[in-house]
Amino acid sequence: MRKKAISIHSSRGGTGKTVIATNLAAIYAVKGVNVALLDLDFCAPSLVDVFSKGISGSVKHWLNDFLDGRCRAEQALIDVSKAYGLKGKLLLGLANPSIEAIRNMMEKSRAWEVTAVKRLFSLRSRLFDAMDVYCCILDTSPGVQYMSVNAVVSSDIAVAVATLDSLDLKGLENMLAELYDAFAKRSVVLINKVFPETRVWSSDEQTDLIGKMEKTLKHRVIGVIPCYCDVLQAKRTSLLAVDKPYHPFLRNLEEVAEKLDGIKEVDMEEQVLAE
Ligand SMILES: Nc1ncnc2c1ncn2[C@@H]1O[C@H](COP(=O)(O)OP(=O)(O)OP(=O)(O)O)[C@@H](O)[C@H]1O
Ligand SMILES: [Mg+2]
Numbered sequence: 001m002r003k004k005a006i007s008i009h010s011s012r013g014g015t016g017k018t019v020i021a022t023n024l025a026a027i028y029a030v031k032g033v034n035v036a037l038l039d040l041d042f043c044a045p046s047l048v049d050v051f052s053k054g055i056s057g058s059v060k061h062w063l064n065d066f067l068d069g070r071c072r073a074e075q076a077l078i079d080v081s082k083a084y085g086l087k088g089k090l091l092l093g094l095a096n097p098s099i100e101a102i103r104n105m106m107e108k109s110r111a112w113e114v115t116a117v118k119r120l121f122s123l124r125s126r127l128f129d130a131m132d133v134y135c136c137i138l139d140t141s142p143g144v145q146y147m148s149v150n151a152v153v154s155s156d157i158a159v160a161v162a163t164l165d166s167l168d169l170k171g172l173e174n175m176l177a178e179l180y181d182a183f184a185k186r187s188v189v190l191i192n193k194v195f196p197e198t199r200v201w202s203s204d205e206q207t208d209l210i211g212k213m214e215k216t217l218k219h220r221v222i223g224v225i226p227c228y229c230d231v232l233q234a235k236r237t238s239l240l241a242v243d244k245p246y247h248p249f250l251r252n253l254e255e256v257a258e259k260l261d262g263i264k265e266v267d268m269e270e271q272v273l274a275e
Helices: 017-030 063-067 099-106 110-129 146-153 166-183 203-217 229-233 248-274
Strands: 004-009 035-040 077-079 090-093 135-140 157-162 187-194 221-226
Touching (some): 004 146, 017 035, 017 157, 017 248, 063 099, 146 166, 203 221
């Protein structure tokens, strides 16, 4: 498996980025792959709460501290794999949820943002070169906040998550044209919360919907995930990949993970051809 960073982004809020990012990370870690999951949603941090069961004691260093140059990469990461019984490491980089920290992040200067993106690249190198991490997943804020753009820029694959809501799709089209084409190395669309579940029940129906969406968006669609009532109602501290490993939502995400892994082969082929 080639090392890669995957950003999970969307134009509008609530499309399922965090649920997808956390479970994708857990799917890799369950298989024994070492993974890092970074909360780059500094406006509305959530991973500290999602993983509260696995975080013992108080968090000493946040990703905010690392980006501010107040701590080293290793200090800003917490391994929760033991707490969840995962085979691979699951290293969390957490955003500070205090009001002061959120306001502080919103007032950062352009110069700080430039330094922050360099630090993000250095964190990525550290994870891949020194910490044996194979996959780094970045959960982001919706829209075009600097840190979300930084996440897209510093990832190998940007996954744009959207629902079939017309405003979501409009926002997605704008982002594909103005953000991904300019900044992302590779970008793919993931349609989530498709209602009703039965609409994408069979693989033929999924293929039909993917084909239709690809034609409309003129972009690769990597999967369609139904809206599952129990996922919508589940406690946010419940990690499906651990608590309900046979849930169909995970089968959908595993297929997405396989396709994301497949992208590397295309890259490698292109590299070989270029050589
Ligand atoms: N496929 C799905 N089926 C049902 N519910 C889902 C699905 N995906 C996500 N959800 C639910 O949608 C809600 C929003 O999900 P989530 O917080 O992951 O979105 P988000 O894009 O990270 O939001 P934000 O932009 O606010 O960070 C949650 O209640 C989550 O459980
Ligand atoms: Mg989120």
